[in-house]
Amino acid sequence: MSKDWPLWEVFVRSKGGLSHRHVGSVHAPDAEIAVRHARDTYTRRMEGVSLWVVPSAQIIASDPAEDGPMFEPAEDKIYRHPTFYNIPDGISHI
Amino acid sequence: MYTAELQKTARIASTEDPDKLAAFEARVAADEFIEPKDWMPEAYRRTLTRQISQHAHSEIVGMLPEGNWISRAPSLRRKAILLAKVQDEAGHGLYLYSAAETLGTSRQEMIEALHSGKAKYSTIFNYPTLTWADIGAIGWLVDGAAIMNQVPLQRTSYGPYARAMVRVCKEESFHQRQGYEIMMHLAAGTVEQKRMAQDALNRWWWPSLMMFGPPDENSPNTEQSMRWRIKRDTNDDLRQKFVDITKPQADAIGLNVPDPDLRWNEEKGGHDFGEVDWDEFYAVVKGEGPVAKERMKARRDAWEQNAWVREAADAYAQKQIRKREAA
Numbered sequence: 173m174s175k176d177w178p179l180w181e182v183f184v185r186s187k188g189g190l191s192h193r194h195v196g197s198v199h200a201p202d203a204e205i206a207v208r209h210a211r212d213t214y215t216r217r218m219e220g221v222s223l224w225v226v227p228s229a230q231i232i233a234s235d236p237a238e239d240g241p242m243f244e245p246a247e248d249k250i251y252r253h254p255t256f257y258n259i260p261d262g263i264s265h266i
Numbered sequence: 267m268y269t270a271e272l273q274k275t276a277r278i279a280s281t282e283d284p285d286k287l288a289a290f291e292a293r294v295a296a297d298e299f300i301e302p303k304d305w306m307p308e309a310y311r312r313t314l315t316r317q318i319s320q321h322a323h324s325e326i327v328g329m330l331p332e333g334n335w336i337s338r339a340p341s342l343r344r345k346a347i348l349l350a351k352v353q354d355e356a357g358h359g360l361y362l363y364s365a366a367e368t369l370g371t372s373r374q375e376m377i378e379a380l381h382s383g384k385a386k387y388s389t390i391f392n393y394p395t396l397t398w399a400d401i402g403a404i405g406w407l408v409d410g411a412a413i414m415n416q417v418p419l420q421r422t423s424y425g426p427y428a429r430a431m432v433r434v435c436k437e438e439s440f441h442q443r444q445g446y447e448i449m450m451h452l453a454a455g456t457v458e459q460k461r462m463a464q465d466a467l468n469r470w471w472w473p474s475l476m477m478f479g480p481p482d483e484n485s486p487n488t489e490q491s492m493r494w495r496i497k498r499d500t501n502d503d504l505r506q507k508f509v510d511i512t513k514p515q516a517d518a519i520g521l522n523v524p525d526p527d528l529r530w531n532e533e534k535g536g537h538d539f540g541e542v543d544w545d546e547f548y549a550v551v552k553g554e555g556p557v558a559k560e561r562m563k564a565r566r567d568a569w570e571q572n573a574w575v576r577e578a579a580d581a582y583a584q585k586q587i588r589k590r591e592a593a
Binding site: 175177196197198200201202205213217233235236237 | 367430
């Protein structure tokens with residue numbers, strides 16, 4: 173092997189009903205071996221019931237240098253949260 | 267398993283953008299995590315790449331002394347346990363290589379640095395495993411020292427390293443307990459078995475204390491590493507903690523810690539203990555450990571003799587691509 177195998181990101185569903193969660197990455201020449209490596213590397217103690225592997229190069233990430241313009245607009249929109257509204261005592265089920 | 271800290275001094279280059287550097291230092295001081303795509307000073311990147319890759323190499327080389335004993339384990343139960351432990355060490359190496367790669371060094375470069383002898387790994391693995399009791403002593407002491415080093419690293423400032431450490435720590439506790447259990451059984455066994463356990467403790471005690479790295483006054487990088495929250499405790503603090511925790515564990519199974527100066531100091535609320543032979547430590551760091559050459563040869567042989575597996579996997583992947591293209 174003259175260079176590294178491609179990198180794959182690994183996602184594990186820990187049990188039925190929960191979403192897959194990123195756990196790490198593995199190198200593998202193809203998808204099938206990536207799944208096998210992910211199994212051996214990340215689920216040795218029944219950590220999962222389902223695995224996803226995705227070529228790392230296929231993931232598009234937001235730019236951390238731009239996280240202000242990206243995420244700050246949500247900061248002053250507190251009226252999107254239920255606690256913004258004052259409801260008098262005695263009114264229930266709301 | 268863990269690597270003693272062997273960094274060279276990390277100097278911050280004067281070419282770093284002072285505004286970015288100040289913002290970075292403030293984030294780290296506020297206990298925020300730094301992630302791969304975030305701006306970071308080159309010295310931080312270099313220090314971490316060295317530390318995480320040394321840590322990864324140590325996990326991989328750590329498989330060798332134990333692997334020697336898989337076929338000689340005294341029962342099927344012990345054999346299954348040792349296999350699982352050695353497989354865990356491989357896993358730990360892989361988590362750590364992945365974390366180091368996020369800093370921009372390829373897996374291939376790191377493995378080549380290990381095989382060429384350029385990269386360091388924990389000095390502890392350059393000592394031989396002479397008897398089955400050594401497998402007990404390694405789990406109990408070496409993995410015990412590793413846990414003590416690694417628990418604070420779960421809050422280290424570099425996110426991928428911290429997350430790898432969370433996984434490693436979760437798995438490491440079984441390693442220490444199975445080792446202590448081996449020692450416990452031997453210590454309660456025949457006279458010969460107990461002697462074997464004591465002999466293993468005698469040989470592994472001091473190298474285990476060396477795993478925490480040189481004394482604080484000779485560890486010039488500790489200050490910078492602590493400022494950057496790469497490291498969260500000093501070498502001497504962790505060593506003291508290890509001695510305090512381990513001594514009663516030895517007493518409980520009737521084994522003697524091989525240190526005539528070891529005694530409880532009521533005033534400091536900890537044990538006083540003898541001086542580590544630092545000349546031996548530095549000699550082993552330089553590659554003069556009793557089995558350093560043997561370890562690296564075993565590692566290179568494994569890599570080369572199994573090259574056909576990697577080549578076959580490559581060939582198969584290429585064939586599948588060609589098939590898909592033809593279809």
